[in-house]
Amino acid sequence: MLDALLQGLxxxxxxxxxxxxxxxxxxNMQPVEAFAFLLGMHSVVATTGDVTSxxxxxxxxxxxAAIILDGHAMAKKGEAGRALGAALASSLVGxxxxxxxxxxxxxxxxPLVLTFGSPELFMxxxxxxxxxxxxxAQGARGMLRGFLAGGLGLFLAMVGQDPQAGVARFTLDTLxxxxxxxxxxVLVGLFAxxxxxxxxxxxxxxxxNVPAGRISHGALEGVKDVFRHWQLTIRCALIGTxxxxxxxxxxxxxxxxxxxxxxxxxxxxxxxxxxxxxDVRGVLGPGAACNSKEGGALIPTVAFGVPGSTxxxxxxxxxxxxxxxxxxxxxxxxxxxxxxxxxxxxxxxIITVGACFLLLNRLTALTAVPGHLLxxxxxxxxxxxxxxxxxxxxxxxxTLVFGAVGYxxxxxxxxxxxxxxxxxxxxxxxxxxxxxxxxxxxxxLMRPVVLVLLxxxxxxxxxxxxxxxxxxxxxxxxx
Amino acid sequence: MHNRASLGLAIAxxxxxxxxxxxxxxxxxxxxxxxxxxxIPLFCLAAAEALWIVFGRRGTRQAAADFQxxxxxxxxxxxxxxxxxxxxxxxxxxxxxxxxxxxxxxxLVFAYLKLQGKxxxxxxxVFTAAVWAFFYGLFDLLLHLPFPPGxxxxxxx
Numbered sequence: 301m302l303d304a305l306l307q308g309l310x311x312x313x314x315x316x317x318x319x320x321x322x323x324x325x326x327x328n329m330q331p332v333e334a335f336a337f338l339l340g341m342h343s344v345v346a347t348t349g350d351v352t353s354x355x356x357x358x359x360x361x362x363x364x365a366a367i368i369l370d371g372h373a374m375a376k377k378g379e380a381g382r383a384l385g386a387a388l389a390s391s392l393v394g395x396x397x398x399x400x401x402x403x404x405x406x407x408x409x410x411p412l413v414l415t416f417g418s419p420e421l422f423m424x425x426x427x428x429x430x431x432x433x434x435x436x437a438q439g440a441r442g443m444l445r446g447f448l449a450g451g452l453g454l455f456l457a458m459v460g461q462d463p464q465a466g467v468a469r470f471t472l473d474t475l476x477x478x479x480x481x482x483x484x485x486v487l488v489g490l491f492a493x494x495x496x497x498x499x500x501x502x503x504x505x506x507x508x509n510v511p512a513g514r515i516s517h518g519a520l521e522g523v524k525d526v527f528r529h530w531q532l533t534i535r536c537a538l539i540g541t542x543x544x545x546x547x548x549x550x551x552x553x554x555x556x557x558x559x560x561x562x563x564x565x566x567x568x569x570x571x572x573x574x575x576x577x578x579d580v581r582g583v584l585g586p587g588a589a590c591n592s593k594e595g596g597a598l599i600p601t602v603a604f605g606v607p608g609s610t611x612x613x614x615x616x617x618x619x620x621x622x623x624x625x626x627x628x629x630x631x632x633x634x635x636x637x638x639x640x641x642x643x644x645x646x647x648x649x650i651i652t653v654g655a656c657f658l659l660l661n662r663l664t665a666l667t668a669v670p671g672h673l674l675x676x677x678x679x680x681x682x683x684x685x686x687x688x689x690x691x692x693x694x695x696x697x698x699t700l701v702f703g704a705v706g707y708x709x710x711x712x713x714x715x716x717x718x719x720x721x722x723x724x725x726x727x728x729x730x731x732x733x734x735x736x737x738x739x740x741x742x743x744x745l746m747r748p749v750v751l752v753l754l755x756x757x758x759x760x761x762x763x764x765x766x767x768x769x770x771x772x773x774x775x776x777x778x779x
Numbered sequence: 780m781h782n783r784a785s786l787g788l789a790i791a792x793x794x795x796x797x798x799x800x801x802x803x804x805x806x807x808x809x810x811x812x813x814x815x816x817x818x819i820p821l822f823c824l825a826a827a828e829a830l831w832i833v834f835g836r837r838g839t840r841q842a843a844a845d846f847q848x849x850x851x852x853x854x855x856x857x858x859x860x861x862x863x864x865x866x867x868x869x870x871x872x873x874x875x876x877x878x879x880x881x882x883x884x885x886x887l888v889f890a891y892l893k894l895q896g897k898x899x900x901x902x903x904x905v906f907t908a909a910v911w912a913f914f915y916g917l918f919d920l921l922l923h924l925p926f927p928p929g930x931x932x933x934x935x936x
Binding site: 357368369372441444445447451452458462464465467469470491493494495496497498500501502503576577670672673676677679680683684687688691693696697703708709710711712713714729730733734 | 782784785787788789792795796799802803806807809810814816817820821824827831847848849856857861863864865867868869872875876880884887888891892895896898906910918925
């Protein structure tokens with residue numbers, strides 16, 4: 301757990317690398333001990349990654365970038381304590397819901413997952429993108445920019461060797477780009493560099509001129525926010541669980557979909573404008589979804605032997621190392637072990653959240669440190685975090701390029717969230733689109749679930765327009 | 780300023796999408812399906828954004844649900860400080876390539892605190908030593924991360 305805490309805080313090693321490095325240590329362990337060891341680390345890394353995202357605007361993990369938008373904005377307003385309290389409490393609630401889903405949902409989820417083929421999974425990716433693109437900015441112009449950013453993300457995801465024909469696409473004749481753009485250097489550049497520039501421009505601490513004593517306060521308020529917005533927290537946790545269950549989508553998608561849903565919870569366009577400037581609901585949504593997806597992701601891994609992500613595939617390797625075969629046996633012969641996974645997630649999250657709360661005052665005090673002391677330290681962490689993705693200077697070049705892109709996007713008022721989601725979903729979406737067309741030709745478009753998902757995507761796009769029309773109608777009725 | 784930035788981004792995306800679409804035409808269909816499905820609409824959307832900026836009505840800026848740059852400083856001060864921040868960032872990268880992380884980290888921290896932060900010699904030295912000890916202890920001693928020595932040091936042998 302200490303390893304997860306350090307890793308989340310210092311964005312150093314790729315999480316999957318650490319998980320793979322830890323595999324040899326489980327040879328001499330009992331299955332319950334082995335999974336407590338692996339899953340205990342894995343299930344809390346997003347929680348600790350939230351800390352750097354909120355305090356410095358530097359994503360500790362690819363799965364903790366969405367929380368920056370409102371979490372770091374709260375820190376800049378002197379509400380770091382409240383933001384951290386909300387993030388930690390919502391992630392605990394999310395983890396508990398994910399664990400409960402793991403315990404309860406296996407018999408229910410099996411038929412649902414089996415009805416999803418490549419066409420449905422492709423449409424699910426499109427729904428996710430439509431969701432965030434339409435909700436991350438105001439009006440038709442904002443939506444255009446949201447879709448532009450999302451399209452750019454999908455385009456950038458094509459960089460590298462194409463998985464079907466082996467063609468090197470958009471690699472600029474460099475070997476580094478053959479494997480595609482690594483998510484960590486891109487995210488670190490896109491989010492951290494504009495924050496660093498802004499910190500230098502302001503010439504103050506992160507929390508500006510807010511009195512130092514006030515910054516640590518409000519953690520309890522953040523915890524209360526979870527209960528004030530309990531329906532939103534639970535809904536976002538369920539979104540995370542569902543994304544976790546769905547093969548191939550992963551945690552980075554879960555948090556953005558939850559953020560999109562949190563934005564959608566605003567009743568009026570004016571209320572929605574508060575998102576991105578420090579609305580606690582923008583912290584609760586991604587916080588809850590990020591940890592609930594772990595329980596969800598274990599469902600297909602344990603019950604069907606189908607890992608939904610790289611880390612789950614490594615965990616599946618752990619099953620085989622211990623002589624266990626995932627599948628129906630896990631629900632009968634090895635049921636106690638399956639329940640031990642549930643308890644591991646619950647206990648690891650309780651202990652981590654408790655430890656973070658103990659350190660909260662010290663952590664939030666960092667937002668009162670003068671900017672000129674923080675900037676070089678953050679730069680060091682950003683460059684090391686980026687470099688260690690592939691141990692290549694090209695990683696840092698990618699960070700610098702995307703730092704410039706992120707800065708100009710912020711300057712132009714373009715949302716960065718759709719770009720990230722497009723980049724995350726691009727490879728998955730291309731794969732599913734290719735399989736759909738190759739197998740069904742155009743007939744995949746007529747599958748019932750595809751049509752339902754298409755209707756949802758259109759509904760998501762039209763919803764902000766409907767909301768604006770309803771607000772106008774109400775105003776006119778009052779006048 | 781935000782309109783100029785937006786126009787620049789839109790044109791850059793048009794160029795990128797146009798280049799991507801034209802390049803894709805020469806590939807087998809397995810490889811070009813997705814680039815064409817994404818590239819063509821992306822080009823059209825970027826063109827729409829560019830046309831909107833050039834010919835559209837100039838209204839108030841609509842903020843995205845995202846981080847906003849501070850507006851507390853005068854524009855010329857903000858521009859100068861932005862250039863300074865960019866120079867430090869790029870300068871640190873150059874230092875890393877030339878000297879390697881192990882030397883570039885203390886050099887950056889010391890130089891930044893002294894030149895940018897105008898801190899005293901003792902504080903700067905102690906702070907730099909603390910950051911270097913943290914860097915060396917965590918990343919080198921504990922995690923054994925491989926940091927190359929730097930081009931200049933390799934050249935000097």
